[in-house]
Amino acid sequence: QTVVTQEPSFSVSPGGTVTLTCGLNSGSVSTSYYPSWYQQTPGQAPRTLIYSTNTRSSGVPDRFSGSIVGNKAALTITGAQADDESDYYCVLYMGSGIWVFGGGTKLTVL
């Protein structure tokens, strides 16, 4: 069974830089999985941040960036702000019309 892995939690200081990752229990993540990232605050629907590995969705600040780092997809937040404190989800496209989400990372800014 395919499992998409994310750090359960992460902490960053205001103004700092943090990289969240998105991996596979078996194998490497590549651009062929079209990794995308979503931000969710409590009680709200997710918001699209990054798609196709590194394309920012409309209106997303450029302090958010996506990449492949080693064998994982990565979301980097540069110059973290208080309102970046959220849950972050990655999702990978497995082909044949099927996607699998990661378990999400709870980011704390303090």
Add this chain to the structure above:
Amino acid sequence: QVTLRESGPALVKPTQTLTLTCTVSGVSLSASGVCVSWIRQPPGKALEWLARIDWDDDKYYSTSLKTRLTISKDTSKNQVVLSMTNMDPVDTATYYCVRVYTSSCHFDPWGQGTLVTVSS
């Protein structure tokens, strides 16, 4: 501007069938390239992709739930319908419908979601 709005029962009993409707505005479900998915999120847990339907009526389902799911669309009403049979308390979740961009394999925009509780 494309918007999606979910509707359906807030409470269903175990073993019942859940039927949810996603009303899409701003784009026609019959237009080439338009696809819609359903995604759910149990309280305090992660997102889970469920199903997708395309403009040409191709359908795709989560491997783990495909025996219980049916996705369909009514182009006259511009609505996508998801049915899930044999509901269980573990199916309690917020259910979202989203537009799918198949060229880049991502979801945007998201509906506001509808919370479904399974309880007797």
